[in-house]
Each structure stands twice: as structure tokens, then as C-alpha cells.
Amino acid sequence: MAETIFNRLTIIGPGLIGGSIARAAREYGGIAETIVASTRSKKTLDRVAELGFADVCELDPAKAVEGADCVILCSPVGTYAALAERIAPALMKGAVLSDVGSTKQSVIRDVGPFVPAGVHFVPAHPVAGTEFSGPDSGFAALFQGRWCLLTPPAGTDEVAVQKLDALWRRTGALTARMDAAHHDRVLAIVSHLPHLIAFTICGTADDLADETRQEVLQFAASGFRDFTRIAASDPEMWRDIFLNNKEALLEMLARFSEDAQAMARAVRWGDTAYIEDKINRSRKIRKSLIELKQA
Numbered sequence: 001m002a003e004t005i006f007n008r009l010t011i012i013g014p015g016l017i018g019g020s021i022a023r024a025a026r027e028y029g030g031i032a033e034t035i036v037a038s039t040r041s042k043k044t045l046d047r048v049a050e051l052g053f054a055d056v057c058e059l060d061p062a063k064a065v066e067g068a069d070c071v072i073l074c075s076p077v078g079t080y081a082a083l084a085e086r087i088a089p090a091l092m093k094g095a096v097l098s099d100v101g102s103t104k105q106s107v108i109r110d111v112g113p114f115v116p117a118g119v120h121f122v123p124a125h126p127v128a129g130t131e132f133s134g135p136d137s138g139f140a141a142l143f144q145g146r147w148c149l150l151t152p153p154a155g156t157d158e159v160a161v162q163k164l165d166a167l168w169r170r171t172g173a174l175t176a177r178m179d180a181a182h183h184d185r186v187l188a189i190v191s192h193l194p195h196l197i198a199f200t201i202c203g204t205a206d207d208l209a210d211e212t213r214q215e216v217l218q219f220a221a222s223g224f225r226d227f228t229r230i231a232a233s234d235p236e237m238w239r240d241i242f243l244n245n246k247e248a249l250l251e252m253l254a255r256f257s258e259d260a261q262a263m264a265r266a267v268r269w270g271d272t273a274y275i276e277d278k279i280n281r282s283r284k285i286r287k288s289l290i291e292l293k294q295a
Contacts, residue, residue, distance in 0.1 A: 005166050010036040010068040012061050012083060014048050016129060017100045018074030019138025022053040024171040027140040031170050038064035048135045062090040070167070073099035078240035081110035093118035096160045100126055102187060104151040104180035106244035112153065120160030123151045125183065126173060131232040144172035145293055151180040188248035193256060195238055196249065198230035
């Protein structure tokens with residue numbers, strides 16, 4: 001067995017992602033000797049205790065991080081500033097502080113000012129998930145073959161970055177480093193915009209007349225079902241993502257809107273070459289995803 005990376009790992013927000021990290025640490029070993037879970041809801045924390053994927057369950061986040069050499073924020077990104085301020089005085093010198101948020105510039109903006117001297121701040125984003133949430137939704141294999149993007153600010157201690165990188169690789173994830181601003185632009189198109197579109201399409205369907213809406217649900221084809229799966233995602237988490245990456249998201253939405261209008265014109269005027277080109281390019285993207293084992 002390889003040497004354990006961290007002695008005490010604290011997960012704040014043991015839902016889908018946080019719970020999966022804890023389960024992976026438990027199942028695969030070599031990540032942490034002790035796993036601590038903390039969440040704001042006593043009911044949720046009691047459920048974590050029942051599920052048994054944490055050694056210690058603590059309602060107070062400041063108490064939960066005491067003695068931890070790795071702390072990972074796994075709650076919605078909109079909670080990070082208040083959490084960082086709360087736990088900062090209790091963070092152990094030399095500890096690695098990280099997160100799993102889908103936006104990275106906002107995380108650096110909100111958490112960075114509270115990071116004490118001697119604590120190593122290494123933001124990260126595992127590009128993995130399902131539409132489910134809560135402590136029951138996690139599973140150890142969630143990160144297998146998926147990417148985790150590390151976005152350490154300039155000057156971050158290299159040893160700390162490597163330790164966090166090792167943690168993610170032991171969960172089965174692939175790792176890469178990326179500038180925070182570039183990360184937010186990339187995720188705006190591959191994740192945030194698709195979710196925005198899915199929520200909007202399902203909202204449009206829900207606004208239809210009752211009879212038509214029932215037929216939409218009854219005869220839903222696979223395309224619409226895929227949208228409903230995405231649209232079932234946690235509303236608080238996605239609200240915070242949209243608001244904290246709004247510049248990049250709105251830029252990508254504007255580009256998409258222009259492309260959608262161009263497709264509409266092609267359909268209106270029977271421009272078969274344009275339509276077929278768009279479909280063929282989309283097929284190539286799908287084929288590439290399959291070849292990269294990211295489908």
C-alpha cells in the first residue's frame with residue numbers, strides 16, 4: 001500500500017461530490033487516515049453518520065477543520081466566502097485548502113482573502129457528477145476516468161499542489177492544471193450553457209397548455225429525456241454557478257443564440273448544406289468524446 005497522502009481530511013458539504021470523495025478515500029485507501037464530514041444540516045449529518053463514510057461528523061465547520069491537513073469545500077460556490085471566513089482561524093498551518101466548485105475565478109475571489117499565512121490554497125474542479133444530490137447520491141467510482149482540473153493561483157506551494165493532485169489521481173481521476181479564467185470560459189460552453197439550455201427547455205415545456213404538456217411527458221423522445229436528466233440537477237448549486245460565472249456564460253449564450261438563429265434561417269430557407277454540415281460536425285464531436293472515453 002502506498003503511503004497515505006493526508007492524515008486528516010475534512011469534507012465540508014458531503015453531498016454527491018463530497019460524499020464520493022469520502023467513499024473513494026474509504027474504498028481505495030491511501031488518501032487519508034481519518035475522514036471528517038461537516039454540513040449545516042443536523043439531519044443531513046445524521047444521515048452521513050448512518051451511511052458510515054466518515055469517521056467523524058461535526059456540525060460546526062470551524063471545529064471540523066481543526067487538525068486537518070486537507071480541507072475540501074464541497075458546498076455550493078455561493079457559500080464559500082462565509083465558510084472561508086468561518087474556518088480560517090481554525091485552519092492548521094501547512095494544511096491544503098481546496099474545493100470542488102465549477103467556477104474558479106469566483107472561488108479565488110471569495111476564498112483567497114481569508115486564507116491564513118502558511119495554509120496552501122489549491123482550487124480544483126472534478127468534472128464529474130450526476131443529477132442527484134445529497135449524502136446518499138455519492139459513490140466511490142464517480143471520478144474514475146474523469147478529469148479534475150487544478151487551478152492554483154500563482155505562487156502556490158508546489159508540494160501542496162502535488163499532494164492534492166495525488167489525492168485526485170487516487171480517486172481514479174485524470175488531472176490537469178489550468179488558469180482560472182480559462183477554466184471558466186471552457187466550462188461555460190461544455191457545462192454551464194448546456195445546463196442553462198436544459199433548464200430553459202424544460203421550463204418551456206412546463207409552460208405549455210395542460211393537454212400538450214401531458215403529451216410532451218407521455219411521448220418524450222430520448223433527446224427531451226436527456227434534457228430532463230440535466231434539468232433535475234440541484235437548483236442551489238446551479239443558481240450559484242450561473243451567477244458566479246455570468247460573464248463567460250452570457251458570452252457563450254450570445255454566441256449560441258447567433259448560431260441558433262443561423263440554423264433557424266437554414267431551416268426556413270431549406271439550406272440543406274448548412275444543416276447537414278452542423279449535424280456532421282456534431283457527430284464528429286460525439287465520436288471524439290467516445291474515443292477519449294468521456295462519453
